[in-house]
Amino acid sequence: MHRRFDDELNALKEKLVRMGTTAQTMTHLAIRALVERDEKYCQDVFRHEETVNELNIVIDEAVLKLIALRQPVAGDLRFLVMSTKIGSELERIADQAVNICQNTHFLLQYPLLKPLIVTPLMADVVEGMVRDGLDSFVRRDAALARQVLETDDKVDAFKDQIFRELLTYMMSDPDTVHRALALILISRNLERIGDHATNIAEDVIYVVGGKDVRHHHEEKKRG
Amino acid sequence: MHRRFDDELNALKEKLVRMGTTAQTMTHLAIRALVERDEKYCQDVFRHEETVNELNIVIDEAVLKLIALRQPVAGDLRFLVMSTKIGSELERIADQAVNICQNTHFLLQYPLLKPLIVTPLMADVVEGMVRDGLDSFVRRDAALARQVLETDDKVDAFKDQIFRELLTYMMSDPDTVHRALALILISRNLERIGDHATNIAEDVIYVVGGKDVRHHHEEKKRG
Numbered sequence: 001m002h003r004r005f006d007d008e009l010n011a012l013k014e015k016l017v018r019m020g021t022t023a024q025t026m027t028h029l030a031i032r033a034l035v036e037r038d039e040k041y042c043q044d045v046f047r048h049e050e051t052v053n054e055l056n057i058v059i060d061e062a063v064l065k066l067i068a069l070r071q072p073v074a075g076d077l078r079f080l081v082m083s084t085k086i087g088s089e090l091e092r093i094a095d096q097a098v099n100i101c102q103n104t105h106f107l108l109q110y111p112l113l114k115p116l117i118v119t120p121l122m123a124d125v126v127e128g129m130v131r132d133g134l135d136s137f138v139r140r141d142a143a144l145a146r147q148v149l150e151t152d153d154k155v156d157a158f159k160d161q162i163f164r165e166l167l168t169y170m171m172s173d174p175d176t177v178h179r180a181l182a183l184i185l186i187s188r189n190l191e192r193i194g195d196h197a198t199n200i201a202e203d204v205i206y207v208v209g210g211k212d213v214r215h216h217h218e219e220k221k222r223g
Numbered sequence: 224m225h226r227r228f229d230d231e232l233n234a235l236k237e238k239l240v241r242m243g244t245t246a247q248t249m250t251h252l253a254i255r256a257l258v259e260r261d262e263k264y265c266q267d268v269f270r271h272e273e274t275v276n277e278l279n280i281v282i283d284e285a286v287l288k289l290i291a292l293r294q295p296v297a298g299d300l301r302f303l304v305m306s307t308k309i310g311s312e313l314e315r316i317a318d319q320a321v322n323i324c325q326n327t328h329f330l331l332q333y334p335l336l337k338p339l340i341v342t343p344l345m346a347d348v349v350e351g352m353v354r355d356g357l358d359s360f361v362r363r364d365a366a367l368a369r370q371v372l373e374t375d376d377k378v379d380a381f382k383d384q385i386f387r388e389l390l391t392y393m394m395s396d397p398d399t400v401h402r403a404l405a406l407i408l409i410s411r412n413l414e415r416i417g418d419h420a421t422n423i424a425e426d427v428i429y430v431v432g433g434k435d436v437r438h439h440h441e442e443k444k445r446g
Contacts, residue, residue, distance in 0.1 A: 064304060068296045077291055081283075084304055085311060088422075167404070171397040178390060181407070188411070199311075 005070050012062050012083060013138050016090070019055040020134035022048050023090045024127050026097035027193055031123040034104045034186065035116055042101035052094040059087040075207070082203045086137060089196040089203075093130060096189045096196075103182045103189070113169065113179040119186065122158035125151060126190050129197035136201060142208040148201035155194040162187040228293050235285050235306060236361050239313070242278040243357035245271050246313045247350050249320035250416055254346040257327045257409065258339055265324035275317040282310040298430070305426045309360060312419040312426075316353060319412045319419075326405045326412070336392065336402040342409065345381035348374060349413050352420035359424060365431040371424035378417040385410040 026045045033041035063084045066072070072080060107113075129148050136144035166180040249268045256264035286303045289295070295303060330336075352371050359367035389403040 064300060067290060068300055071294045073291045077287060081287060081304060081307055085308060088308060167401060170393060170400045174394040174397070177393045177400070181390070
């Protein structure tokens with residue numbers, strides 16, 4: 001019976017990893033569509049979104065079933081409840097990739113405003129956060145989760161840099177306003193993906209340590 | 224023992240309602256600071272945020288304890304797991320109210336760009352969504368939850384209206400760009416509050432009906 005429960009937990013982890021990898025791939029493809037100015041990558045994003053949505057439901061059902069049947073306590077219970085929260089975060093990362101595609105769809109109808117340098121860098125960083133956040137969950141690695149929290153400062157710096165640069169464009173040439181806005185919104189989509197990865201990392205530290213860091217980080221950010 | 228479990232569930236509900244009411248009040252105060260051009264209301268927002276963060280932790284702990292001790296199944300288990308998800312949503316609504324205050328802080332340093340008509344209307348609607356979302360959870364009222372999902376279209380319409388109007392300002396006068404951007408970002412903060420209320424409503428329909436509508440709504444929105 002114990003052996004069987006371990007297998008079930010591993011099967012659940014495997015689903016979360018698949019979901020996370022898919023959400024990360026969606027982010028990558030959405031930014032690729034923007035940078036290469038080719039919407040075909042967004043078709044893949046929409047296709048992957050169905051997988052993510054299905055996995056979200058499957059994971060929630062698996063968690064409820066495992067809690068009801070196995071009646072786990074302490075660490076395992078915490079892990080199971082957090083799995084459903086992490087599933088929700090991954091699903092919202094996928095939503096943001098879809099939103100990037102919607103903003104990209106607008107942008108590709110017009111000439112390129114400026115070469116995109118910082119946006120792909122920012123995307124690389126948030127994709128890394130998603131990957132590390134999920135790795136830290138699977139390996140119960142609180143140190144890696146803390147690294148994800150620290151990376152959030154880098155995301156903020158990218159966001160501010162993009163904002164300032166595009167603001168300059170908008171203020172000097174009204175023709176750039178709409179496109180610059182779409183690029184600012186894409187940077188906010190990426191920021192939100194980073195936020196979701198941060199939420200995952202905070203959950204991991206909670207699961208692993210039984211310690212709640214969730215609001216310490218926010219306070220640090222504000223202060 | 225059964226009686227006791229009911230009392231415990233009611234105590235948990237009461238905490239969620241307190242958390243939801245606080246998050247809703249924070250949204251209201253943040254918009255009030257913007258409209259009345261008085262930052263003192265944001266001081267209250269920051270104060271309330273601590274309450275919300277504390278309740279989030281308390282609710283998660285209560286849920287884990289109740290599952291471990293009472294080993295609930297079916298509806299009660301679903302209700303408990305969803306309570307932690309709803310706690311996360313409410314905590315993020317509070318975060319958005321804080322973000323509105325940050326954008327308001329910038330705006331209040333400059334003259335009023337334009338009289339704010341649509342933003343407070345949009346805020347009223349999303350506050351109503353938060354209230355109804357939570358009411359539908361407490362009363363297990365799927366019909367009310369469905370109303371919340373439908374209201375989301377109204378939020379989108381407000382968001383588009385605000386965007387179009389401010390775009391006109393930005394394109395005709397570069398001096399308005401930064402302020403208009405801050406107002407657009409506030410409308411996105413409100414949109415996100417509406418999204419969180421929608422997530423709550425979808426969870427309610429799932430808890431009450433055991434039926435997952437979570438991705439049907441998205442597909443409708445996209446289609």
